[in-house]
Amino acid sequence: MASSDGVAIEVRGLWKIFGHRADRVLGSPDAALDPAALRARTGCVAAVRDVSFSVRPGEVFVVMGLSGSGKSTLVRCLTRLIEPTAGEISIAGEDVCAASPARLRDLRRHRVSMVFQHFGLLPHRKVVDNVAYGLEVQGVPRARRHERAREILTLVGLDGHAEARPDQLSGGMRQRVGLARALAADPDVLLLDEPFSALDPLIRRDMQAEVVRLHREVGKTMLFITHDLAEALKLGERIAIMRAGAIVQLGTAEELVGAPADEYVADFVRDVPRSEVLSLRWICRSPGGDERLDGPALPARTIIRDAVPAALESDAPIRVVEDDELLGVVDRRDILASLAGAGS
Amino acid sequence: MTTSQASPAPPAQAAPGAPPGSAGSAGSAGSASSAGLPRWALPLAGAAVAVAAYVAFRGTATLPHDDDAAPFQLVNDLRAWVDANRNRSPLFLFFVNYVRLFVGGLYDVFHLVLSLPGWAGLTGVAAGLGWLTGGRRIGLTAALGFGSFGVLGLWEASVATLALVLTAVLLSLLIGLPLGVWAGRSPRLRRLLAPVLDVMQIMPTFAYLAPMVLFFQIGPASAAVATMIYSIPPAIRITALAIEQVSASAVEASTSLGATRWQTLRKVQLPMARATIGLAVNQTIMMALSMVVIAALIAAPGLGSDIIRGLTRANVGLMLPAGVAIVVMAVVLDRITMSAATRAPYETAGRTRWIVAGALAVGGVALGRALPAEFPQEWVLRFAGPVNEAVAWAKFSWYGFTDAVRNLTTEALLNPLQSVLTGSPWWLVSAVVLAVAWRTGGPRPAAVAVGCLLATAPLGLWQHTMETLTTVLVAVALTLIAGLLLGIAAARSPRFAAVQRPLLDAAQTMPAFVYLLPALALFGATRFTAIFASVIYAIPPVVRLVEDGIRNVSPAAVEAALSCGSTDRQLLWKVRLPLARRAILLAANQGIVMTLAMVVVGGLVGAGGLGYDVVSGFSQRSDFGMGFAAGVATVLLGIMLDRITQGADERNSTPGSNRMTTRKKRIA
Missing domain, CATH: 3.40.50.300 (P-loop containing nucleotide triphosphate hydrolases)
Structure with a gap:
């Protein structure tokens, strides 16, 4: 299933411009215009602009x-249900555009x-x-x-x-x-x-x-x-x-x-709701001088909300670790603040 | 007109210092109102100028008719040349003559195949076909319908007509369906075909005939070709629409799964377009049926010749049986094809249906073998005599009424209008046409309209064109008044609509000239007969478009108006009619095109003008040139009238789709 380089879909510099003179827009300074200005100047609509991802x-x-x-x-360009104007697409190693x-x-x-x-x-x-x-x-x-x-x-x-x-x-x-x-x-x-x-x-x-x-x-x-x-x-x-x-x-x-x-x-x-998406990594801080460092350890990728039970059980701040290294600590106050939606 | 009505910029609000024409797209009417004039001032002034010019220049620069005008002689010479070179010129030797032979041969084959099983056999086969597509009811309709041909004493003629229709329809479909499918998939071809089909559909039937004679002489072959040309536009147009309408996401899904274009066409587009393509077949048959009768003018065999003879001799008894037979044939073919087309997409006929249908067909053929081929004479109803007596009686006893109606229309409308039109200088008529078309459609339609009108002058037919135009204008006025009233009534009262709808349905299945029959019976051979017939002919689509237009006004708008406390009358005048404006204009366009077609056919029954020229072109060889030119002139007149009223058709929607839709609505 995986191609040799371990990429399923690879898209580089994909453009799709609708309109009569689409290929002339590309490469000209017009391509940098915002959609309304481009439309007014050339009558073309740039639906996909220089998109790359893998x-x-x-x-x-x-x-x-x-x-x-x-x-x-964009998704129709991938199998050329819509013919892309420019760019490279490869799916499982196959050059789609060619x-x-x-x-x-x-x-x-x-x-x-x-x-x-x-x-x-x-x-x-x-x-x-x-x-x-x-x-x-x-x-x-x-x-x-x-x-x-x-x-x-x-x-x-x-x-x-x-x-x-x-x-x-x-x-x-x-x-x-x-x-x-x-x-x-x-x-x-x-x-x-x-x-x-x-x-x-x-x-x-x-x-x-x-x-x-x-x-x-x-x-x-x-x-x-x-x-x-x-x-x-x-x-x-x-x-x-x-x-x-x-x-x-x-x-x-x-x-x-x-x-x-x-x-x-x-x-x-x-x-x-940030507490449901962000992990502890985003709210941990370096421990204060008087803080205890014997609290429970949780991996940095733990979602904040999932850290609540551990925080409830321990009086000491939670230690946030990654690869056995201490990134920082999180206490109940930090967790409550992020549950309440307070911005960082 | 659209803009000026949509935003009638009240004069009070227009800034006094605003430069004239600042209303921009509002056009002439808009700039007039911004200058402080009411909206009707410009048209009124135009009308005043026209009247003044008429009074001042009456009788000058008219173009009176001359039976021996140069263009007519030219066409006569052309025909003489063609006749002399028919077997010498390579165009004829290697192309035209082969087409003639092929089409003629196809007709002979159909005729032979239809004649072989005898009357009982063919009736049985038709009943079986009806049963197969629509069950017991359609099967019975088909059996009774085909049986009636014999009872009317017209078995042979009906078979000939059926063979001619099938020949023309087969050819139309062979060319029209693939072309339609192609057009459905290629927007470019669609754009290319649209104007051609537009012109073909506004061409009055008569216009097709003379060129056919020139190329294919008279007889079944040229009749079949004329019929084919007439009936091909719906085949192409509806098929293209059917393919186009197939859900884009289904087509895309098919492509995304790696189907080739051909696979997508065969497995997705064609099956999903099936019902609508069935409609295309149905419409093609209906068009062909009405054309084969008129094609009797160029010696098409079958029922048409009785009808044409009856019409030209004002003998209702002679044409009535043939007219009834044609209507019956139309109904039977319509029901069979419609029930085949509207079957649910994946329902197939059950086994019992196949068995019954097969039994009917086989039984009929077996019976046909046993019985003599001739339809038994003692079963034939002869009613030409009684019918003529009844017509005479009706003419005599209603004379006071019919005569009054006829004279009133003739004296009060027809004659004055005709003397105005024929007495005006040609440039004045053209100027008026230009002004009206400009106002309704804009500069381009106006240019086309005037061009078409002016082209009738060098053809040597200006005066006859004016005469036909007179008849058309009067008929259109009557059609629109009656159509609007009936349409509004139907939209307002569901009960009235329920009574009216089946009548309209029936009226729209009938071939055009059938309406000449009652008209002829009541009014004899006069101009008014053609008017009466064309009003009846054109009313159904007008009524239907008006009714649908008013009914389809957005319920939200109606609700809003009601919640503001509008009365019924206010609702009609301030909400429904303005919002239905487009449908009403379209109705006017349809009404005019249909009226023209009928008025021209009315040349057979004393309508005079271009129609009469066409008819006499076929009956007298020396008039062939005039008939040919008159055919061209009717086309020009048709295009002119169409452009003038097309404002509604083209400006607000995709070009050409509306006429299609109306045709589709006929049966929907």
């Missing part, structure tokens, strides 16, 4: 941004699958035929692809719905079909484009749990697009925040909340 095999990588930030365009149509189809059939916001199911086919569609276009014989489709339906919890029609299912079940379809070809990478945005909040929570479970069970590399910060923090090992086509910050949930790169990100993460 995703490790098995990682859940989240791209988060508001609508119009270019995240959906691929011939046949190689590209091969990539889409076997390596990368996509899940869509509006499901994109085929209403004239039974659920099992929807799930088997990807295998069907590969030319897999009917009996084999149906067998595989039923396995996958069991995996996503749709046992017994194989013969139903998509319009007989609820929204959450439809997206399970979408997930199953993407998983059926056993791809290395799953691209999920706002898969749960069209669902009710309760169902959305179930489906998020489902993704966590599937990720644990099948271990696919996932690139997850969302406009919902809570969803991003919940699912993403690393998160890229996009604004106006560019990535403004890329990091773990902790890094985004603890050290926002700019006002925009800070504004975004303002309402996130």
Whole structure:
């Protein structure tokens, strides 16, 4: 699954500019203009601007941004559903931009699958035929692809719905079909484009749990697009925040909340309960001269909230350690302050 | 007009020092109001100038009609040349003659296949087909319908008509469906085709005929080609729309799974577009049915010849059976194709249905073998005599009423308007057209409209164009008044709508010239007959568009108006009608195009003008040139009227989609 250099998706300097003279904008000073000015000057819209990132095999990588930030365009560029204007993309070592149509189809059939916001199911086919569609276009014989489709339906919890029609299912079940379809070809990478945005909040929570479970069970590399910060923090090992086509910050949930790169990100993460995202590393301080150093030791990556029981049991401050080295201490007051949401 | 109505900048608020024209996009009306003039001042002034010019220049610069104008002679010479070189010129030898042979051969094959099983066999097959697609009800409809052809004494003619329709439809679909699919996937081709299809759809039926004669002579082959050209636009347009409408996310999903373009087309786009493509087939058949009758003018075999003969001789008894047979055929084919198209996407006919359908077909054919091929004469109902008596009686006893209506319209509307139009200098008429089109559609449509109008002058048909225009204007006025009233009534009263809707549905399934029948029976062969027929013909779509437009006004806006305490009347005038404006303008556009088509056909029953020229072009060889030119002139007139009223159609939406939608609505 992993390529030789241990990177599942590698994107370098990716641009997508919509408009008649897109390639002329690139490389000219216009490319640095902000979107409104660019549009007024050239009539072009830069949806993705100089984006670079890499995703490790098995990682859940989240791209988060508001609508119009270019995240959906970005994910479509990865398999060239939208032709990128410039940049390099490699998926599992394969140079996507240089691929011939046949190689590209091969990539889409076997390596990368996509899940869509509006499901994109085929209403004239039974659920099992929807799930088997990807295998069907590969030319897999009917009996084999149906067998595989039923396995996958069991995996996503749709046992017994194989013969139903998509319009007989609820929204959450439809997206399970979408997930199953993407998983059926056993791809290395799953691209999920706002898969749960069209669902009710309760169902959305179930489906998020489902993704966590599937990720644990099948271990696919996932690139997850969302406009919902809570969803991003919940699912993403690393998160890229996009604004106006560019990535403004890329990091773990902790890094985004603890050290926002700019006002925009800070504004975004303002309402996130810090004690549930940040670890002790962010609030520990060097011990005062009169403080006891015989309290319980906790690793630095412990989430603040999880340190509460230890703090309750011990009168002495908690020692925060990393690789057997003392980083600092945290006492009850520090923990309470961060639980109450006081800024640092 | 849009902007001036949407933001009628009250004069009081316009700053006195504001430079004229500062209203910007508001156009001429807007700048007039910003200068302190009311909105109606400019049109009124324009009208006053036009009237003054008419009074001053009446009778000058008119272009009276001449039967031997140079363009007519030119076309006559062309025909003589074509006739002389039909078997010499390579264009004919290697292309046109082969098309003629192929299409003619196709017709012969269809005719033979349909004739072979005999009347009982064909009826059985039709019933089986109906049963298969729509169950017992459609099967019974098909059986009764086909049986009635025999009872009407028109079995042979009906089979010939059916063969002609099938030939034309097959050719239309063979070309139209692939082209439509291609257009559905390629926006570029769609843009390229849209104006061509637009013009094809506003072309009155008559205009197709003369060129066909020139190339393919008269007979089934040229009739089939004319019918094909007439019925191909819906095949292309609706198919393209069907493919285009397929959910983009399903197509994207298919691509993302590595499907080739062909796989996506076959497994996603075509299956998901199936119902709408069925609609395209249905519309193609309906168009073909109305055209094959008119194609009888160029010697198409079948029911049309009876109808044309009846029309030209004002003999209702002669054409009534053929008219009924055509309507029945339209209903049967409509029901069968519609039930095939609207079946749920994944439902397939059950086994019992197949068995019943097969049994019906086989039984019918077996019966056809046993029975004589000829439909039994003793079962034929002959009612030409009684019908003619009834018509005579109706004419006689309602004479007071029908005569009064006819004379009132003729004396009060037709004659004065016609003398104004034919008596005005050509430049004045053109100027008025330019002004009106500019105001409704802007500079480009105005230029096209005037160009088309002026082009009729060098054709030598200015005066006849004015005569036809007169008839169209009167008919359109009556159509719009009646259509608006009925549409508003239906939108306001669900009960009225429930009664009216099936009538409209039925009316829209019928081929156009059927409406000439009652008109002819009541009013004889006069100009008013054509007006009456075209009003009946054009009312259904107008009513429907108006009703839908008013009904579809956003419920939120209606609720808001109600919560402000509007009365019913205020709600209608201040909210519903203004918000439905686009639909109403579209209704006007549709009404005008349909009216023109019918008025031209009315040339058969004494409407005079261009339609009469076309008809006489087919009956007298020496008039062929004039008929040909008149066909061209009707097209020009159609484009002109369409451009004038197109303001609603093109400015606010994707071009060309509306006409499609209306056609689709017909059956939806």
